[in-house]
Amino acid sequence: MELFYSDADLAFRDEVRSYLDDALPEDISGTFFGYGRHSWHQMIRWHKILADKGWVAPNWPEDHGGTGWSPMQQYIFDSEAMMAGAPRLRPFGLKMIGPVLIRFGSEAQKKRFLPRILSADDYWCQGFSEPGAGSDLAALKTRAVWDGDAYVVNGQKTWTTTAQHADWMFTLVRTDPDAERPQQGISMLLIPLDSPGVTVRPIITIDGDHHVNEVFLEDVRVPADLLVGEENRGWTYAKYLLGNERVSIANVGQSKAELALLKRLAANRKRGNVALIDDPVFGMKLADLEADFLAQEVTNLRMLSQVRPGQDVGALSSFLKLRGSEIQQRIQELAMEATGALAAPWREADRPRTDDYGMHGWLNSRAFTIFGGSSEVMKNIVAKQILGF
Amino acid sequence: MDFSPTDDQRMIADSFARVFEGGGGQAELDELGLLLAAHPEATGGFGAGVADLVPALVECGRAATQAPVIGAAFLPGLALTRAGIWAEGPACLDPEAEVRIDDDRLTGVLPVVPGADVADRLVMCLPDDRLAVVPLSVAEVVPFALVDGRGAAEVRLDGARATITDTVPGLTGAIQDSAVTLYAAEALGALYAIREMTQAYLKERRQFGRPLGSFQALQHAMVDLYHDIEHFQSLVHLAARCCDGPDVAMRLRSVSALKRYLGGRMRRAAASAIQMHGGIGVTEEYALGRYVKRVIVADLLNGSADDHGARLARLIAEETRAADRAAPADDLKENVA
Incomplete structure (x- = not known):
């Protein structure tokens, strides 16, 4: 697509290439060009290298640590990095909960979570699907009940990618089972995976690998400051x-x-x-x-x-x-x-x-x-x- | 990346659209000088390149016009401009003329030349990148209509004396690829019409007491059609820019991808639109067929989808080998255990 690159885009591409040349470790690019698959640890190493450069979250606004790149520049960076054999960064923090917190989170949540997503000090997973709620996500049943000082969460999540590595899970829970439409009674909670009552069990997929998990939640207590936005507005987020x-x-x-x-x-x-x-x-x-x-x-x-x-x-x-x-x-x-x-x-x-x-x-x-x-x-x-x- | 038309491109396209809205055709386009769009400015044209012509051709496709806009106007205009020769009078063009050349005399049968039914002169791209021009008065011309109603002719040359230009490096390949792209741009306009008609039909036609568009099987077929046309649109714009640009490998790649898409996904999209309409879609009276035929003609002219698939495959193989020479090679392994 170089046909559509401006002179500034070409200069940017050259800058990206020379950076990748210096910064991307050879064992990591070697995995790709040797027809292998990057390990989770290689991915995290690369995440941290990019974070030091300030290039880890091109899609975020600049004042939260984004790069201010145009869509074309983001595309150039992404394709150059992939062509050089870099791992694809996992989307759960950078592309999923990060942008949600930037748009809907409290100031305290932004301060607490965003820097640690950028630095990969926190690794996130996604608690959406359930055994009875796949394509029909709004049928989810995991319940969160307010109990004086915290939500008490009970239920089961599934297909939770890399939960075995995760510190946190952004989780859809049902807070109002009597809402007129199922979409209206859902909230989004941020749950630390080391909370008492959380059990992560591997699901081995058809390729023989351990990508995904079941996550069981039994009387897990989640304080109010870990609710994203407003209660019962989780479907919007x-x-x-x-x-x-x-x-x-x-x-x-x-x-x-x-x-x-x-x-x-x-x-x-x-x-x-x-x-x-x-x-x-x-x-x-x-x-x-x-x-x-x-x-x-x-x-x-x-x-x-x-x-x-x-x-x-x-x-x-x-x-x-x-x-x-x-x-x-x-x-x-x-x-x-x-x-x-x-x-x-x-x-x-x-x-x-x-x-x-x-x-x-x-x-x-x-x-x-x-x-x-x-x-x-x-x-x-x-x-x-x-x-x- | 922005493919919206420039002011000039929009102006040309709007002029075409106005002629068609008023029920006009070749005579009106001619009168307004619009058929000279691809001709050099010195001769009264606009000096338009392939990308400049795309929005106008989309209007031609939407109107399913019978005017020989590509065959007897834009395409010879591009070729003559590129070769730096020009003379008055309507010309038509065969981008892949298979003729025997004895000095300046040409012999051969050109079985399908769009626009040859109305042109005075025939322009031919020769394999050695020269352009040959013969007056059609010295040829035997057997006119006929194409399946979409446009005029064409079989042209028989028996030692016809031609004006032959010097070699213009890259000329023949560039004009052949431009021909593919111009017809594809017109097919894109026809496909927009097909998409709009089908979408509207699914909303208004009722069976089993409900609109057809409420059935999931038809919704998904319509989404596929919508998706394919969006992708085809991207390839038309890409190929058009590559035809105007200096990067030959990218032109070969994008034009062959376009033609492969046209003869594959777009032919199927046209067929799917008929299927979604049901019986009315196969009648001669219903307008859908006109647009479908326009897509099919674009598919059939200027090399098959398979020719272009093979060309693209060769290009991929060459480029991969060139890139591979720069990198350490794997062991070459027999693909059987």
Whole structure:
């Protein structure tokens, strides 16, 4: 997209590149270019390096530690970092609860939490889904009852990504079970995960990894200063948060880097006597993926350029998430195809990294069209809010 | 990134829209000098580039005009301007003429040349980046209508004497890609019309006692169509800018992505719009078909979606190898365990 870079954008890109050259540790970029997946610890190390530079929260307002970058500059930074093999920072603090606190939190909450999100001294997870409330999130049942000096919370959350590493969980709870509409009786609480009554249990996903958890809450006491905004207004804050989450799932920069890696993989594999990338059938699949990626990249830039910082992205986020998640899945699918039979063995410790590339990614990527709102729900939202059905 | 039209682009597009709103066509466009938009300013044109023409072509697509705006105006205008030659009188253009050349005499059959039914001269891009111009008076011209109603002709040349320019490096490839992009821009206008008609139809047509648009299967089909057209719009604007710019690799990439999209997702979107309408969608009388046919003609002309998929695949392979030479290589592994 350099076609659309101004001279200032080009200078910015050069600045970002030379910074990444110096600051991104080789073992971290090596993980990516060795077809591996970054560990949580590598991600946190990179988070802290960026925080020292002041570049960890480009989407925040400047007076809270943001960078003041334009949407184009944010895109340039993101795609350059991904192309250099940097880990994708986890969104829970930076893209989800951070912006909610900036917009809806109390001054005390901003002072207490925002600096520790930036520095990664606090790591957050998301307590939204429940066993009975997936796509139908407003059906959530976890109860919070006011008991003189604190809320008492009882219930169960699920699909809680990286809760095993988290210090805090931003949590949707039902504070008014008698509200006219289920959306009206929901509040958002900030719960320390070391509170008595919190139990975190791993859920192993289809790729054999431990990404997500169940979180049980039994008589967990949460003081009033950990309520976000007003009681029973949690749904409003959650919708704002989900909009930001969906835009971040669309993640063009990451797709760009993974697509480049896929091409390199295909250039270094053979089908018969030719490199796989020269095989006309595989080449056509790559070409279609490239065309879809290019369309997604330009569409994202075109649309996000029109969004002001802090503005509610609304149904646009559902729109961008739909194709963004599909493209990421197709990249993994072709990576798995390119690896071929070598992707089939279920090897744990003894496998060379390149030999199972694609298979774990493909299995893991099944979740992309489900989490943050399933594709079917995204289409319902676009149909209602953009098309007016 | 902002693709909204500049004032000049908007002005040209508005002039087209006004002609079509008043029921006008080729004669009115001609009278206002609008068909010269791509011609050099010295000859009364606006010197417009491909990106400048996109908003006007969107209006042409919305109106499904029968005027030969691309074939006998914009496309030859771009080519003649680029080659630095110009003469009075309407021309048409074949961007991929397969002809035998003996000195300045051309022989061959050009089976589908849009606008050749109304033009005085035929401009041909030759494979060696030269431009050949022959008066159609020395050719056998068999006119016919395209499936979308626009005029075209088969042109037979039997030793016709041509004016042939010097080599203009990169000319033929640039004009071929511009042709793809101009037709795609017009298809975009037709697709907007398809989208609006389908959206409106789903809201007003009732079956089983409720509007069609209340059924989730149709809502989701409509969301897919909406999404595909938004993406196609991005590719049209991207390709148009690349046709005007100096980066040839980016032009090849964006134009082939565009054509692949047109023959894949857009053809399916057009078919899906018919499906969502039901029976009325397959009647000749209903306007939807006019727009669908315009999309299909753009898909069929100027190289197939498969040609462009293959071209894009070759480009990806070349670029990947070039990037890979700069990086340490993996072991080349047979893809069979």
